[in-house]
Amino acid sequence: MKLGVYGLGRFGAFWASRLADFTDVVAYSRTPKSGIDSRIELVSEDKLVDCDAVVLCVAISAMEDVVRRLAGRLKPGALVMDTCSVKVYPVSVMKRLLPESIQILGTHPMFGPDSGRNGITGLPLVYSPVRTDASADSFFRDLFNSMRLQLVEMSPDEHDKSAAYTQGITHFLGRVLQDLHLEPSPMATLGYSKLLEIIEQTCNDPEQLFLDLQRYNPHTHEMRESLKSSLDRFMTKLKEVPGLPA
Numbered sequence: 001m002k003l004g005v006y007g008l009g010r011f012g013a014f015w016a017s018r019l020a021d022f023t024d025v026v027a028y029s030r031t032p033k034s035g036i037d038s039r040i041e042l043v044s045e046d047k048l049v050d051c052d053a054v055v056l057c058v059a060i061s062a063m064e065d066v067v068r069r070l071a072g073r074l075k076p077g078a079l080v081m082d083t084c085s086v087k088v089y090p091v092s093v094m095k096r097l098l099p100e101s102i103q104i105l106g107t108h109p110m111f112g113p114d115s116g117r118n119g120i121t122g123l124p125l126v127y128s129p130v131r132t133d134a135s136a137d138s139f140f141r142d143l144f145n146s147m148r149l150q151l152v153e154m155s156p157d158e159h160d161k162s163a164a165y166t167q168g169i170t171h172f173l174g175r176v177l178q179d180l181h182l183e184p185s186p187m188a189t190l191g192y193s194k195l196l197e198i199i200e201q202t203c204n205d206p207e208q209l210f211l212d213l214q215r216y217n218p219h220t221h222e223m224r225e226s227l228k229s230s231l232d233r234f235m236t237k238l239k240e241v242p243g244l245p246a
């Protein structure tokens, strides 16, 4: 199966390289940069649509435009796989815009260039087959198993519900902590050092990812409200402690 990666931004370049360890990969980038893995052949968009499977590595907010560009040009039977950090929205875009003859696979690799810097063995990849035939499904399960990833199969909605309280809350708190301008300190405790690591881990990603996670996951609004209520509960509780300023 010939894989074509669409988008060679920070994540796309990393993912194309990891895939190239196991299979042939070509890639298309609107703005090609230097430093791309030499095993990956750069192709035009017209050439990319000839692939058996197209792996979309684009911002969540760019999904609709990109899927529209590809929809009428893919080979019947080809598969489109997204890698977005939310699942309900991109899957609904693919179902709405891609013809019935095109297969659809939702995925979310739960890692990236920072967390996968020292290898991706054992890291989770959320797998949501939406419209796949047995042979494509088994190709991708085998591929991800060969990459020694931990496949976590769930529906797009199950993914978004859980992700709001795992990745969504982490990125939200990372941005809040960054806003407080916390600095490294010679008296840093282990816990404090981990807080600084969270800032580094989340704020290294483009702000667009943060905004898209909060906007396109239907469950992150509830997460933010729960977080605010929890902060308020602790503020109120402390007001009741004798001797603390109101």
Ligand SMILES: O=C(O)C(=O)C[C@]1(C(=O)O)C=C[C@@H](O)C=C1
Residues within 6 Å of the ligand: 084, 085, 109, 110, 111, 112, 113, 114, 115, 116, 167, 201, 202, 205
């Ligand atoms: O390792 C990185 O570079 C990441 O930021 C990966 C990270 C994250 O840790 O939140 C970011 C986006 C992906 O959806 C999955 C994981």
